[in-house]
Amino acid sequence: MSAAARVRQPVDRVPHMVAPMAAMNRRILVVDDDPHIRDLLAFALGKAGMTASQAADGEEALAAIAIDPPDLMVLDINMPRLDGLELCRRLRAGGGPHANLPILFLSSRDDEVDRIVGIEIGADDYVCKPFSPREVVARVGAILKRGAPAPAAEKGSKVVHGRLTLDRDGWEARIGGTPVSTTATEFQLLLILASTPSRVFSRDAIIDRLRGPGFAVTDRTIDSHVRNLRAKFAAAGCAGLIETRAGVGYRIGGCD
Incomplete structure (x- = not known):
């Protein structure tokens, strides 16, 4: 399946994307081995007032998190070197400094078992490919809103x-x-x-x-x-x- 086919709605056709105020000026790390998907999501998140950085696999993401921890990570499951599930397990294990980093999983498989496994190892939410950039932005905003300081x-x-x-x-x-x-x-x-x-x-x-x-x-x-x-x-x-x-x-x- 091509990258374009894995994204339901091209982001350049979305005139305005709105995220909750809690998501504005937040830093999002997009981790996917497909550069086209990374670029699409980074652009969509930017239009919603967030700052997006990118990593091509789990090992690159670990290095980026150690240097400059993001507020949330959008994480593909199927990647070479270090896949998303193993990266999530490593972050959640042992109560380390990034154990509570919010994670939104992306997956090319619309399988309930995969969704349940992702949640059970510590994901906050899950989006299946093909996805709409608007949906990803909305789910990122919802997770950040839940983690925002109280009024x-x-x-x-x-x-x-x-x-x-x-x-x-x-x-x-x-x-x-x-x-x-x-x-x-x-x-x-x-x-x-x-x-x-x-x-x-x-x-x-x-x-x-x-x-x-x-x-x-x-x-x-x-x-x-x-x-x-x-x-x-x-x-x-x-x-x-x-x-x-x-x-x-x-x-x-x-x-x-």
Whole structure:
């Protein structure tokens, strides 16, 4: 498949591309072995007020991140030398300095298994080729908006549920005094549940709050984020943090 065929809407036909204010002046690293796709996405992101740099494979991306960490990475899965899945695993492993870098995966395979694997190893979102540059910009903006600092009225405010503390300003989750590493999407999902502890949220309600109505996100994607959170918090001594209500959805559980 040619590069042009993997992009549904040429960016030069998009007269205006708008990203949330939280995405303006943010730095995006586009990692893909196809230079045409890199150029298209860099141009589209630039039109939306972001600054894009490029890397041709995972090893080049690792070097770029070490020198000048971006605010978000758009990462192709299938690349030579070091593919996107392995790069994501390396960044997420061990709680290193870039463990929470937001990642939007690109893939040429529209396979639910691939999407679930990507989410389970720590991706924030997933776009399949062929894609529209407008969709990629919108998803990048949505991820950055979730990770943006809270409004002035909420700065420094925290959500406390038993031993769980969520710091909206610092985007940090803690069990007791122990920090638990989460992606921006995982943190926001946890914040949704913990902010209304008496409510059971359906998967559709969670999807709407995370990404806004109309995004092509499956129930399985939400389930994968929940599994990630359960594993992380179980390792921190809080195995029952998220409860499943059969046939309904999820609610925050106990962690006293």
